[in-house]
Amino acid sequence: MSAKTESPVRLAAETWESLFRAQVAVMRRLQAGPAFKGLAINEYDVLFTLSRCPSGWLRQNELNDHVLLSQSSLSRLVERLEKRGLVERMPAPDDGRGVLVKLTEAGWELQKQIGREHVRDIAALVVPALTAAEQQELLRLTEKLRASVAAR
Template sequence: MTGTSNPAASLKVTTDAWEALFRAQVAVMRQITAMPEFGKLSMREYDVLFNLRTCPGGKSRLVDLNKQLLISQPSLSRMVTRLEDQGLVVREPDPNDHRAMQLSLTEKGRKLQQEIGREHVKHLHNLLGSALSEDEFHELRRLSTKLRDAVQ
């Protein structure tokens, strides 16, 4: 056996670990949704702005953006319309596919995302920063990435 292959975990170990991870996420998300920065936008709306900001070239088709979010395509479409009505996002024809539209942040959307983001990272650090050591956070990131890569 090489150093890169590991025996599969047992059913009990897999489900116990998943349950612990899920319960931790629920507890953290309850705290996050109550953070004051989400009085300006919902956490899901902020997630759309954040993901648009991190897209290559700052633009994304709706179908591609939807792959990064935990929301249905129809719900995302309605949310984008609301964000567009608020002047936070804009739709433009996709130069590579004239049937599709690309989404991007407006200057107002970019500023609001940055404003909320600055507060959000401070609050996240206050909430979680003392829960693990720096090495443990690196390991959590490594393991989380490994899990994500395994299911994609």
């Protein structure tokens, strides 16, 4: 392992590059699948994030933390989803500047439908690649990384 004896900075860079490349490789396959014909990956991501929200309603700026999109792009993406009847928007009651977003019934249905296919596609790629123990470790490490990055 070439990075083992090298500087901490270099190890960090190589680790990130490997993580990034893995993400690209997997994402490339997922995007090609039939699950994303009528919905871009970012649009699905928004539906998914909303589906995980306990209260149902989520602030648009909180959505923005989960998606790799600029504020303006997310604003318009949500606008498109609203026009397609997949989400609903309302002004935030406690903050006159804010907007709350939630899934409509149609949005829920679409998320579940695409989600099922998506999960199958993911499993088809990940299960043969890593043992269950390795997956758990990867899950732990990426979550630790994400939490640390989000905290600063």
